[in-house]
Amino acid sequence: MNDRNFLSSDPDRYSAKLPVWEGRLRLWHWTNLLVITLLILSYLIFDNHKLLGLPKPQTVFFQKTHIILGYLFVFLVLARLHLAFRGAPFSRWKDLDPRHEGKGFATVLREEVALHVKPATDAAGCPIPDSDPGHNRLGRYIYLPLLAVILPLQAVTGLLWASLKFGWLPLPFLHTLPHPAFAATKWIVSNTHAAILYAVLGFVALHLLGLVKYELTFASDLFSSMIHGKKILTKKAVENYRKETDGVAGP
Numbered sequence: 001m002n003d004r005n006f007l008s009s010d011p012d013r014y015s016a017k018l019p020v021w022e023g024r025l026r027l028w029h030w031t032n033l034l035v036i037t038l039l040i041l042s043y044l045i046f047d048n049h050k051l052l053g054l055p056k057p058q059t060v061f062f063q064k065t066h067i068i069l070g071y072l073f074v075f076l077v078l079a080r081l082h083l084a085f086r087g088a089p090f091s092r093w094k095d096l097d098p099r100h101e102g103k104g105f106a107t108v109l110r111e112e113v114a115l116h117v118k119p120a121t122d123a124a125g126c127p128i129p130d131s132d133p134g135h136n137r138l139g140r141y142i143y144l145p146l147l148a149v150i151l152p153l154q155a156v157t158g159l160l161w162a163s164l165k166f167g168w169l170p171l172p173f174l175h176t177l178p179h180p181a182f183a184a185t186k187w188i189v190s191n192t193h194a195a196i197l198y199a200v201l202g203f204v205a206l207h208l209l210g211l212v213k214y215e216l217t218f219a220s221d222l223f224s225s226m227i228h229g230k231k232i233l234t235k236k237a238v239e240n241y242r243k244e245t246d247g248v249a250g251p
């Protein structure tokens with residue numbers, strides 16, 4: 001069955017399949033998933049070293065592996081921030097901001113929840129997907145804090161932890177701070193770093209639940225869009241796509 005038949009009999013609903021996610025964004029997304037998974041695994045191993053019966057040298061090996069992966073993660077965070085300022089239209093801050101048409105965060109949130117819980121239907125009774133070609137507008141409520149606050153804060157606290165624990169870059173002198181200052185800094189850094197891990201896990205849970213719900217409700221191609229970069233858009237979404245990419249280099 002081809003995409004058109006599968007999605008809907010209404011031609012307005014399947015208007016075009018257009019490139020939305022640029023290659024650099026897709027590469028970032030899947031590399032980031034891999035690096036975050038390895039960071040969590042290495043953390044779980046060294047944090048549970050007693051339970052696992054790991055000798056000290058192996059525990060230190062996993063701590064150092066975690067830090068090296070962490071440097072890679074810092075690079076990824078900077079690369080995604082670069083795309084938010086300089087990337088293709090659908091990688092930028094503008095496409096991550098849920099506000100539009102002069103409406104604020106709370107109003108848009110109310111509207112988007114209602115739209116996703118009880119979507120409008122087409123002539124054939126199939127739910128009509130939203131008219132945003134890029135990031136799902138409800139999803140922006142978790143993408144924006146993730147990219148602007150959570151991931152950068154995790155990168156900064158991770159770097160500080162590397163300096164405190166092993167005297168590694170960027171601030172090696174932290175390793176030799178006098179005792180009260182060392183203990184206080186370590187307490188703040190490691191507790192913040194651990195707390196943000198739960199925020200990241202919370203994001204991933206919401207992200208995956210949202211994707212599954214969206215795919216089931218709209219029989220969409222959202223998941224594969226992050227692989228090949230193209231999205232199937234409604235007529236209205238195509239109009240918005242043209243407006244957003246007008247005069248700017250496409251993805």
Ligand code: HEM
Binds near residue numbers: 091143204225
């Ligand atoms: C199996 C795991 C994952 C799958 C299947 C997945 C899939 C997707 C898909 C299909 C989109 C496009 C959604 C849209 O149109 O709004 C997306 C976007 C996004 N995902 Fe994931 N994702 C996964 C894990 C993660 C993880 C671990 C992170 C970061 C911690 C992440 C961060 C993002 C972000 C920030 C976006 C918005 C695109 C951007 O602006 O960079 N994802 N994901």
